[in-house]
Amino acid sequence: MVTSFTPRSLDEAIRLRQKPELTPYTGGTDLMVNPNEDASYLFLHRVPEMKRIVEDGEYIRFGAACTYTEVIKHPLTPNILKEACLKIAAPAIRNAGSIGGNIANGSPKADSALIFMVADAKLRLCSAGGERLVPIKDFYLGRKKLDLRPDELLVEVLMPRHGLDNYYHVKVGARNALAISRVSFAGIMDIEDGKIRRCATAFGAVSDVIIRLDQIDQMLDGKTISEAKELKSAYLSAMDEAIVPIRGRVGIEYRKDVCMNLLRDFLEVNGI
């Protein structure tokens, strides 16, 4: 039986999420490419808590049903996220597609998820039994495999408020508009008083999940630029070993070369 629901509150949405036959639907830009006549949708665009962008002491909290356009236009949105969202598709897709859908679709090519990965954002997952906060890196378990129970809903994405200003972002696509990433890269080098407070990188469209090698990036944390220069070759060779592209529409060698070239450029523009 096909019955869809449009909850008006988070409580109602969470209660309905207990019905395993309902598919959460925000923008529809992925789901409707291969529409399923038998699908019963849980339309989430009228849940206020999932449509707002607010801040608290630590985080900017993005409702998972916010569209790319809403994210781009909001004054709280950090530039790194704004820039990445502006490179997604074209206006009509950005008016419908949501960040929650981009994350929960589980694609390693997801352009906004790349930014949430490099920012070490957290995901607020709610169910009738309670809620939990999961680092986005831990949310991706493998190819299209998510740490999301069938009764859980991705409600908000929590992005750290500070330390995201010095960023580097490149999306390599075959054209400007409506392009699927061939390789995407985001880097953050948060430097204070000549010391690297936090180095973070993320690589999209390379492996089963977005690559986030935080343990290697941490080699540079707490270092001065000249100390980082000394560590550069060890850092790059650790990255070189760890980044292993899977087979895709675009060649493995090409994608690997682009990853390493972008990583080197990211270091160079930061004087490393």
Next chain:
Amino acid sequence: MTQEIRFNLNGSDTVYTGNPADRLLDVLRNELRLTGTKCGCKEGECGACSVIIDGKLINSCLVAMGSLEGAKVLTIEGCTKTPQFAALDKAYESVSAVQCGFCIPGMIMASQCLLANNPHPSEAEIREGISGNLCRCTGYNAIVKAVGTAAEEGNGLW
């Protein structure tokens, strides 16, 4: 099982009784016979099926009917009754921006949305505004010129 979905279509309150998983594009063309909205790719790549939902440009091929409860939908058929359309129509004609015509309903919807949000766009902003609308005759320069002309000639309409 069918559900009743209430929305406003081109200014008239409408009830769609059907499967909430149906695509808006299919309903417009096949059931309501509003065939001005074109079907090009059915995957959000071409923009031929663009409509305006609650003031926003949207690809109707990627919209499930159930998501429209309470929404305002404007198709090219509704758009043609507006003074803004008259200005766009004249401008497109004045620079011969229409070749085969297949992309044009979507282009008009994109032009209308762009100008409603930004009445005096730069050339780059026009190109961005129609970046999701493909013209396989590749007549982009004339279309960009037409939107610029409409903005000038229709000054005050948007």
